[in-house]
Amino acid sequence: MTGARLAxxxxxxxxxxLCAELLPELISLDDWGYPIxxxxxxxxxxxxxxxxxxxxxxxxxxxxxxxxxx
Amino acid sequence: MLAAAPRGVIFDGPSTxxxxxxxxxxxxxxLPVGRRSDVIGILEASxxxxxxxxxxxxxxxxxxxxxxxxxxxxxxxxxxxxxPLSVKDRSLMTARPHLVVDxxxxxxxxxxxxEIIIYIGVEHRAAKAAMGRALAERQADFGRRRLRLxxxxxxxxxxxxxxxxxxxxxxxxxxxxxxxxxxxxxxxGRPTLVQNVESLAVAALIAHYGDAWYRGMGRxxxxxxxxxxxxxAVARPRLxxxxxxxxxxxxxxxxxxxxPGVQAxxxxxxxxxxxxxDEAWDVELDQASMRTRGLAxxxxxxSLLSVDECGVAVTSRIMAYMASQSARxxxxxxxxxxxxxxxxxxxxxxxxxxxxxxxxxxxxAQLKGRGACRHPDGAVGLLQSAIAVFGDEFAAHQRGHCxxxxxxxxxx
Numbered sequence: 001m002t003g004a005r006l007a008x009x010x011x012x013x014x015x016x017x018l019c020a021e022l023l024p025e026l027i028s029l030d031d032w033g034y035p036i037x038x039x040x041x042x043x044x045x046x047x048x049x050x051x052x053x054x055x056x057x058x059x060x061x062x063x064x065x066x067x068x069x070x
Numbered sequence: 071m072l073a074a075a076p077r078g079v080i081f082d083g084p085s086t087x088x089x090x091x092x093x094x095x096x097x098x099x100x101l102p103v104g105r106r107s108d109v110i111g112i113l114e115a116s117x118x119x120x121x122x123x124x125x126x127x128x129x130x131x132x133x134x135x136x137x138x139x140x141x142x143x144x145x146x147x148x149x150x151x152x153x154p155l156s157v158k159d160r161s162l163m164t165a166r167p168h169l170v171v172d173x174x175x176x177x178x179x180x181x182x183x184x185e186i187i188i189y190i191g192v193e194h195r196a197a198k199a200a201m202g203r204a205l206a207e208r209q210a211d212f213g214r215r216r217l218r219l220x221x222x223x224x225x226x227x228x229x230x231x232x233x234x235x236x237x238x239x240x241x242x243x244x245x246x247x248x249x250x251x252x253x254x255x256x257x258x259g260r261p262t263l264v265q266n267v268e269s270l271a272v273a274a275l276i277a278h279y280g281d282a283w284y285r286g287m288g289r290x291x292x293x294x295x296x297x298x299x300x301x302x303a304v305a306r307p308r309l310x311x312x313x314x315x316x317x318x319x320x321x322x323x324x325x326x327x328x329x330p331g332v333q334a335x336x337x338x339x340x341x342x343x344x345x346x347x348d349e350a351w352d353v354e355l356d357q358a359s360m361r362t363r364g365l366a367x368x369x370x371x372x373s374l375l376s377v378d379e380c381g382v383a384v385t386s387r388i389m390a391y392m393a394s395q396s397a398r399x400x401x402x403x404x405x406x407x408x409x410x411x412x413x414x415x416x417x418x419x420x421x422x423x424x425x426x427x428x429x430x431x432x433x434x435a436q437l438k439g440r441g442a443c444r445h446p447d448g449a450v451g452l453l454q455s456a457i458a459v460f461g462d463e464f465a466a467h468q469r470g471h472c473x474x475x476x477x478x479x480x481x482x
Contacts, residue, residue: 010400010442011247030436032405 003067004042006050008035012061019062022053035062080166080271080297080311087200090207093168100172100211101277106179109277110136116281117293118273121158122148122229122266123341123368125357128273131263132181134253138261139182146238146257147174149190149197149267150222150229153339154391155371158297159267161309163190163197166271167204173270175211176277181263185216187238191228192221226340226395230443231264233397244397245443266369268297289315292356296370300325303332303376312355319351321372333377334459338368340388341448343455344381364455380474381460382467385453386411386418392449402440406433407449414453417467427468431457 006026015033025046026038042050042064054062088096101109114129135143147170151159163170178186188205190198202219205212220238222228228243235256237243256262265273272294276284285293292315301307305326312321318335335350337343343365345353353360357367375381393411396403410433413426423429434450434457441447457464466473 009247010402010440013401015401030402030406031409031433032401034401034405034440036436036440 004047004050005065006037006042006054007063007065008037009061009063012059014059014061016058018056018058019053022056023049026050027053080162080169080275087164087167087203090168090204093166093172097169097172097275097278101176103179106176106277109176109180109273112281113273113276116276116284118269118276118284119357120266121268121272121296121369122231123153123339123366125367128265128269131253131265132177135181135183135261135263138254141182141184142260143178143181143183144185144187144238144257144260144262145174145178145181145183146187146189146231146234146252146262146264147267147270148229148231148234148264149188149194149201150234151191151194151369152222152224152226152229152395153341153369153371154226155301155336155339155373156299156369157309158299158370160191160194160197162267162271162297163194164200167197167200168208169271169274170201170267171204171208171211172274172277173265173267173272175208176274177263177265177270178215181261183215183263185218185257185260186212187218187220187257189220189222189234189237191224193224226392227397227443227445230445232443234264235262244399245441245445247442268370272296288313288356290354290356290359291315292354292359296355296367298355298370298372300372300374302336302374303327303379304374314356315354315359317351318345318353318355318372321355322351322374327374331377332374333379334375334381336371336373336375336452338366339371339373340392340452341444342366342368342371343452344375344385344459345455346459378474380418380463380472381456382414382463382472383418385456385460386414389414389449389453392445392452396445397443400441400446402437403446406437406440407446409433410437410450410453417464420467420470420472422468422470427457427464 017033020027020029028036054064110132118128119125223243227233230245231252232246233243235252238257252262252264287295294314332347389411393407398404413430416422434454437446437450
């Protein structure tokens with residue numbers, strides 16, 4: 001477990017929905033196509049998929065926050 | 071500290087603007103500059119919580135700004151008061167402008183601010199005029215500080231603190247992403263204390279009379295006093311100064327409400343919650359005790375719903391207003407609140423689609439935490455409380471009829 005978490009810039013997000021397609025384990029869409037984040041840390045196994053979802057966001061609204069390393 | 075502190079602390083005086091001379095006669099000289107840095111400790115000891123809605127401890131907020139300020143902070147005096155059911159802030163600015171100015175000056179000295187922005191709802195004309203006159207009388211006290219009177223647009227979210235900072239910078243009353251919060255980085259990147267006018271007025275009194283004086287007021291475990299706006303099913307809608315810990319029933323009674331005529335009470339305004347009459351009556355108006363019941367004092371709104379009114383219809387009007395007041399920046403708030411408002415209106419007019427009640431229930435649970443600011447959270451929190459308190463009514467409306475209309479007709 002890395003403790004990494006996804007965060008969405010709600011003002012930027014335009015509801016393209018690519019993130020939910022690429023990371024359905026953690027992101028679903030509401031009735032208008034805007035993402036709903038599961039309130040779980042991103043497991044190690046999901047990190048590569050989370051990164052891909054972050055990179056795919058056309059408006060750079062999705063972020064993966066890593067906890068500070070000691 | 072002055073020994074003889076007045077009771078009936080804020081509104082025992084004139085209903086028109088008090089002059090500076092009268093204000094000084096009432097509470098004495100402004101705290102000398104050398105003692106103003108002690109104010110933060112006194113406020114922390116007092117337990118004063120903010121009166122704009124969120125209830126954040128005032129002393130801690132001032133300290134957070136002071137720690138970062140290095141003498142270049144900004145104080146933003148928040149008199150936007152966009153809450154439709156509240157009149158306390160405009161009334162306070164109108165009647166006791168110099169008390170608010172005292173609070174602003176003390177805050178500026180305590181946190182190390184070189185600029186003070188007085189932010190007043192553009193629709194609150196009397197308040198703005200009174201504050202403008204007071205500021206003109208107090209030019210000497212402001213010294214070299216920059217002082218700016220700024221209109222708050224007449225919208226619900228104009229008083230949200232990041233939106234207020236945004237108005238000061240760009241003129242747009244739109245919330246921004248947080249963090250950073252204004253106390254970290256606000257107007258022009260400077261640590262900014264955004265503080266409600268009632269909080270500042272009470273802070274000024276605490277600075278004069280001491281934290282023990284403030285803690286000496288209040289009922290039961292509650293401490294201090296505050297302003298509440300009582301409206302709705304009462305004989306005398308009014309602004310009332312109460313010791314915190316007073317019950318909703320006492321406040322309602324003082325405003326001429328008859329308990330049997332009351333169905334439910336809206337507490338805390340449109341960001342607050344409905345409570346059933348029998349539950350509400352014994353609720354103590356105090357942040358901590360209300361929180362344990364899932365309620366909030368918020369900006370001190372107590373609004374009574376008569377037994378003749380339909381809670382679904384009233385809630386529908388509130389949801390329509392809240393949807394209209396979305397800043398339209400974040401999709402979930404823009405589309406979610408609009409859909410909720412429409413479905414609630416169909417329910418209210420007994421023309422519901424088959425699953426409207428289920429849908430607004432589901433949407434409400436989904437919307438929390440999904441905006442840059444807490445506008446959607448406040449709106450759906452109110453709706454969830456309505457569905458809980460008016461459960462039978464909502465169910466009846468889903469089936470196509472209104473219980474209140476039936477009651478009224480059979481009574482007639």
